[in-house]
Amino acid sequence: MLYASTGCFTLTVIMGVWLAIFAARYKRPFSFLTPVHVGSAIVGSVFLVIAISNGDSRLMLNVALAVAIAAFGVLMAFFRRRGAMIAPLYMCHILLAVMFYFSMVCFTIFPNFGLD
Template structure:
């Protein structure tokens, strides 16, 4: 389950980088890119919760980070719909997502970590 979660979050990261680059260039991203980013994140979270339910208690940090990343993502979307681009929200979302992804990759690739 962790490998499936890591693969889903890898695709989430790729879509997120693409979204971020579009924002930096002040271009509108593809309409399907945001649903892909969110969809793979949700699917990865489901796989991670299944792994947690199967007894992998190391993932509690990842669950907390995932909730924080999702909260900042929702705040970003809410602000963006109102016409605001708040850089600290983007930075918090990105930094927490990097910590989450590195932690998940470490737990997946190094089981005794």
């Protein structure tokens, strides 16, 4: 399940970078980018919860990060629909996502990462 979750989050990262490029250019992204970004993050989160339910308790920090990332993403969407781009929201979303993704990759590639 951890490989599936990391794969979904890799797609999320790719779509997120593509969305960031559009945002930096002040252009509207392609209509499929946001749903794929959000959808792959949701599917990856489901796989993450399944991995935790199978006994991999090392991933609890990742769950907390995922909740925070999602909260910042919802706030970004809320303000974006009203025509505002609040840079600190974007930066918090991105920085937490980078920490989350590197942690996921480390747990996936190195099975003993985080164990005593």
